[in-house]
Amino acid sequence: MIKFAAIGMTHYHIYNQVEMLLAAGAELIAYHGEGEEGENFVKRFPQAEFRSIEAILDDKQIQMVVSAVIPNERAALGIRVMQAGKDYSCAKPAFTSLESLAEARQVQTQTKRIFAVHFGEHYGSPSTVKAAELVQAGAIGQVIQTTGFGPHRLFGHAPRPDWFFDKQYFGGIINDLASHQIEQFLYFTNSTEAEIVYSHTANRHHPQFSNFEDFGELVIRSAKASGYIRVDWLNPKGLATWGDVRLFLLGTEGSIEIRKNIDIAGKAGANHLFLVNQEKTEYIPCDNYPLSYGKSLIADVLNHGETAMSQAHCFLACELALIAQKT
Amino acid sequence: MIKFAAIGMTHYHIYNQVEMLLAAGAELIAYHGEGEEGENFVKRFPQAEFRSIEAILDDKQIQMVVSAVIPNERAALGIRVMQAGKDYSCAKPAFTSLESLAEARQVQTQTKRIFAVHFGEHYGSPSTVKAAELVQAGAIGQVIQTTGFGPHRLFGHAPRPDWFFDKQYFGGIINDLASHQIEQFLYFTNSTEAEIVYSHTANRHHPQFSNFEDFGELVIRSAKASGYIRVDWLNPKGLATWGDVRLFLLGTEGSIEIRKNIDIAGKAGANHLFLVNQEKTEYIPCDNYPLSYGKSLIADVLNHGETAMSQAHCFLACELALIAQKT
Numbered sequence: 001m002i003k004f005a006a007i008g009m010t011h012y013h014i015y016n017q018v019e020m021l022l023a024a025g026a027e028l029i030a031y032h033g034e035g036e037e038g039e040n041f042v043k044r045f046p047q048a049e050f051r052s053i054e055a056i057l058d059d060k061q062i063q064m065v066v067s068a069v070i071p072n073e074r075a076a077l078g079i080r081v082m083q084a085g086k087d088y089s090c091a092k093p094a095f096t097s098l099e100s101l102a103e104a105r106q107v108q109t110q111t112k113r114i115f116a117v118h119f120g121e122h123y124g125s126p127s128t129v130k131a132a133e134l135v136q137a138g139a140i141g142q143v144i145q146t147t148g149f150g151p152h153r154l155f156g157h158a159p160r161p162d163w164f165f166d167k168q169y170f171g172g173i174i175n176d177l178a179s180h181q182i183e184q185f186l187y188f189t190n191s192t193e194a195e196i197v198y199s200h201t202a203n204r205h206h207p208q209f210s211n212f213e214d215f216g217e218l219v220i221r222s223a224k225a226s227g228y229i230r231v232d233w234l235n236p237k238g239l240a241t242w243g244d245v246r247l248f249l250l251g252t253e254g255s256i257e258i259r260k261n262i263d264i265a266g267k268a269g270a271n272h273l274f275l276v277n278q279e280k281t282e283y284i285p286c287d288n289y290p291l292s293y294g295k296s297l298i299a300d301v302l303n304h305g306e307t308a309m310s311q312a313h314c315f316l317a318c319e320l321a322l323i324a325q326k327t
Numbered sequence: 328m329i330k331f332a333a334i335g336m337t338h339y340h341i342y343n344q345v346e347m348l349l350a351a352g353a354e355l356i357a358y359h360g361e362g363e364e365g366e367n368f369v370k371r372f373p374q375a376e377f378r379s380i381e382a383i384l385d386d387k388q389i390q391m392v393v394s395a396v397i398p399n400e401r402a403a404l405g406i407r408v409m410q411a412g413k414d415y416s417c418a419k420p421a422f423t424s425l426e427s428l429a430e431a432r433q434v435q436t437q438t439k440r441i442f443a444v445h446f447g448e449h450y451g452s453p454s455t456v457k458a459a460e461l462v463q464a465g466a467i468g469q470v471i472q473t474t475g476f477g478p479h480r481l482f483g484h485a486p487r488p489d490w491f492f493d494k495q496y497f498g499g500i501i502n503d504l505a506s507h508q509i510e511q512f513l514y515f516t517n518s519t520e521a522e523i524v525y526s527h528t529a530n531r532h533h534p535q536f537s538n539f540e541d542f543g544e545l546v547i548r549s550a551k552a553s554g555y556i557r558v559d560w561l562n563p564k565g566l567a568t569w570g571d572v573r574l575f576l577l578g579t580e581g582s583i584e585i586r587k588n589i590d591i592a593g594k595a596g597a598n599h600l601f602l603v604n605q606e607k608t609e610y611i612p613c614d615n616y617p618l619s620y621g622k623s624l625i626a627d628v629l630n631h632g633e634t635a636m637s638q639a640h641c642f643l644a645c646e647l648a649l650i651a652q653k654t
Contacts, residue, residue, distance in 0.1 A: 144531045144542060145557060147474070149575070149581075198525040198546055200553060203580040204471045215471060217553060219525055219546060226527060226544060228555045230472060238607040244582075248476070252532040254563040255478075255571075257591070264584070264601050265610035266593055274591050280565040283592035289486040 002301050005030040006048065007077060008069030009037045012158055014092035015144070016120050017066040018045060020137030026064070032058050053077075059309030064089065064114075064301050070163050071170040075100035078115050079107045087114035087301045092179050096171035096284045097320050105315055106123075114300060119315050121150070121180040122187065122247060123293035123318060127258045127271040127286040131162040131249065134256060134282035135188055140277055143188045144226060150231040153242040154206075154214070165209045173201055173216040175325040177231035181247070182324070183317035185229070188249055191222035192312070199324040204233060218324040253278055329628050332357040332383045334404060335374065335396025336364045339485055340418035343447050344370060344393040351621030357383050373386055381405075382570070384411040390483065391416065391441075391628050395599070397490050398497040402427035405442050407436045414441035414628045419506050422645050423498035425653075432642055441627060444641050448477070448507040448572060450620035454585045454598040454613040458576065459581060467604050468580030470515045470552060475508035477558040480569040481533075481541070492536045499652040500528055500543040504558035506648035511545060512556070513644055515576055517548035521643075525653040532561060545651040566591070580605055 004026050006018055018028060024252075031048040033041050042048055056062060057080060065081045067074060068091040075095050081088040094117045095101040108115045122128050135143060149211040170176045186194060199218035206214050214233040219226060230253035236242045254277025263272045290315070296308035310320040331353050333345055358375040360368050361405060368586040369375055383389060384407060390410045394401060395418040400423050408415040421444045422428040436441045449455050462470060481487070491495035497503045503623040513521060526545035533541050546553060562570045581604025588597045598613040623635035 002521050044494075083531070140563075142531075144529075144561075145544070145559075147476075147555075147557065149474075151577075197527075202471075202525075202549070204469075207452070217472070217542075217546075217555070219555075221527070228474075228546075228557070230474065230555070230577070232577065234471075234577065234579060234582075236467075236603055237605045238581065239603050240608065244603070250478075250557070250559065250561065252561060254565065255561075263593075264603060264608050266590075276563055276566045276591060278564045281567065 001025050001027060002063045002298055003027045003061050003066040004066060004221050005062050006066050007032045008043065008051055008067045009033045009041045010070050011068040011091055013118065013120070014021065014041070014066065014223070015044070015066035016124055017118050018125065020294040021066065021240040021298065024298050030059070030062065032056055035184040046053065056167050057081065057086070059138055062086060064318055071176070072096040072168065075104050079104055082107050082111045082113035082115060085111070085113070087116070089114070089116040089118055089297065092117050092119060093171055093175045093318070093321065095322060096169070096175065098319070098322050100213065101315065101319055108311060112304065114309065114313070116297060116309065117318060119180055119183045119317070121260065122173050125260050125305070126289035126291060127260055127273045128184070128247065129291060130273055130284060130286045130289045131247070131256050131258055132187070134275060135249065139254060139275060140251030140256055142250060143249050145225055145250040146185045146188055146227040148184060148227070148229045149244070149246040150177050150229070151235040151243040151245070151311060152177060152183060153235040154233040157236065166211045167213065168211070171322065172325040173233070174199060174218060174232055175321045178216060178218060178229045178324065179317055179321035181229040182320045184247060184262060185220050185227035186313060186317055189222055189225035189227070191224060192316070194220050194222040194320060196320055196324040196327060197221050199327050201325070219319065238240065269313050328352050328354060329390045330354045330388050331391040331393060333368065333393050334359045334380055334383060334390050335394045336360045336368045337488060338418055339395050340445065340447070341361050341368070341393065341395035342371070343451055344416055344418065344445050345453065347406055347621040348393065348625065351625050353625055357386070357389065359383060384408065384413070389413060393417065398503070399423040399495065402431050406431055407439035409434050409438040411444060412438070412440070414442070416443040416624065419444050420444060420498055420502045420633055420645070420648065422649060423496070423502065425646070425649050428642065428646055428649065435638060436473040439631065442625060442638065442641070443636065444645060446507055446510045448587065449511050451588050451618065452598070453616035453618060454587055454600045455511070455574065456618060457600055457611060457613045457616045458574070458583050458585055459514070462576065463603060466581060466602060467576060467578030467583055469531040470508040470576050470578050472552055472577040473512045473515055474575040475511060475554070475556045476506050476571070476573040477508060477556070478562040478572070479504060479558070479568040480562040485562065493538045494540065495538070498649065500540040500558055500560070501526060501545060502648045502652040505543060505545060505556045505651065506644055508556040509647045509651070510644035511574060512547050512554035513640060516549055516552035516554070518551060519639070521547050521549040521647060523647055523654060525547050526654050528652070547647065573640040585626050
């Protein structure tokens with residue numbers, strides 16, 4: 001089984017990654033994180049030993065590093081990790097510029113190490129993974145359109161550091177939040193190329209933050225399909241969760257709707273999937289649907305494989321998010 | 328109370344209009360319709376007397392004509408009706424070219440008669456009318472985005488004449504189906520100007536119809552808001568209704584979702600409204616919410632008013648649908 005370390009926990013998305021790897025059997029042996037974020041981390045994972053970044057990178061027994069440093073530092077760290085002969089997984093967004101993406105692509109090709117981006121709204125979402133299984137089995141024919149809503153709560157859910165309100169640190173709302181759904185568009189429509197045909201960002205309701213966006217939308221197209229993606233920081237307090245994240249898959253023979261976090265004023269819990277096709281309308285609760293991404297990622301570390309996610313797919317999703325943000 | 332006549336019932340949308348006016352107290356006295364469509368009509372409304380179009384237009388006691396002739400004949404008929412000194416209401420789409428729209432606008436300005444388009448997915452939908460009341464009362468702040476899905480069943484729901492599969496007769500899928508949602512975008516975002524910033528149509532699953540589209544989408548923008556609209560003819564047989572029509576309103580202080588026809592694998596019946604704002608998450612059943620459009624339209628006929636819908640709003644929605652279809 002692999003040993004791994006965590007570097008940088010400025011965003012709580014470090015916890016998803018660590019817990020996923022632990023659940024899949026990996027061993028967390030070291031961490032690097034300063035101040036309160038380091039203290040909180042080691043309180044939760046006392047088995048991890050504090051070390052300098054250099055000491056972690058020099059330790060030959062550490063095969064993988066996971067990270068949630070500030071987004072605009074994630075690519076550079078990943079490049080160092082790969083150059084140290086280790087595999088890397090970071091929270092999204094992994095990149096804040098096309099230049100850093102190009103460099104990471106180049107180093108990944110040279111070193112043949114893994115540069116993974118943790119798209120938790122897909123691979124950490126049982127209803128989304130179940131939808132993938134249904135689509136692959138032909139339950140709704142060919143997927144010709146996806147629509148994704150990614151509303152997020154700004155306050156009250158997680159502490160927000162200063163960098164959170166200045167888009168130079170995370171690349172803007174589309175780059176930050178919509179990369180999830182761009183990845184899902186590529187995945188569900190089985191597209192290896194795509195184009196951003198429309199995008200738009202705005203700050204509609206937070207004039208106090210001058211370098212911030214609270215709304216973003218885009219249309220993405222491939223030869224086979226199109227996708228509309230909408231993200232925002234407007235989730236109201238009256239919702240019982242941080243965001244009513246939805247994904248709608250329109251197929252030639254049916255459709256799937258996923259209500260990832262909540263079924264508003266409806267069924268209890270999370271991970272709701274609704275299937276309609278030529279035969280039936282069916283509700284499929286997915287709370288207990290097993291996730292395999294963590295195990296696949298560990299297998300890829302061990303075998304230099306690409307079973308969890310192909311490197312081309314991962315970089316393409318990030319690239320399209322950067323392009324959508326720019327245009 | 329007003330007297331009215333029906334001319335042309337090639338689409339069953341004639342029935343919505345007639346029944347709405349009857350329910351609001353108007354008197355149906357004549358019709359013109361040939362063959363089976365005329366026979367079916369008079370079977371349902373035996374009080375209506377068959378007459379020629381000329382005889383209807385010459386009858387001074389008839390104040391209004393409703394129509395569902397073939398779409399590419401609706402504008403010309405409306406122009407004749409207005410020039411005969413009567414008000415007009417037709418099914419959507421009212422126009423299949425910008426030229427016919429320009430002519431209708433001109434004649435409407437000259438004659439000061441009503442040229443109404445029956446946007447039943449708004450004014451005939453109790454949940455949509457309830458949403459309008461909530462938005463006007465400030466329940467979700469300023470509406471900054473609308474998303475609308477208009478899936479439709481192609482076969483098995485209504486008989487489809489030959490013209491139905493040749494877009495020269497109805498102007499294409501966006502012009503035909505998305506005009507509803509363009510109207511709702513303008514209405515809910517309180518926009519008097521808007522631009523089509525993206526649109527796309529395709530025939531993804533019906534190669535047997537060479538001059539037909541089964542998918543259309545567009546993005547519309549005003550200074551205050553944006554809207555994404557998706558329509559299709561792919562509604563699968565396993566759904567208990569002709570289409571799972573949805574409208575999502577994203578506001579600065581909350582959101583509303585309307586499930587107009589069905590709550591898939593959920594609550595019984597139709598007309599479901601879900602409100603989430605800073606205070607609460609609430610389900611509002613709207614089956615019994617009263618509709619006032621018919622009464623307003625009759626009042627407008629009597630008073631030369633614009634309370635049901637302003638003429639500018641009506642023509643703008645139609646114009647934007649034509650533009651979206653063209654681009």
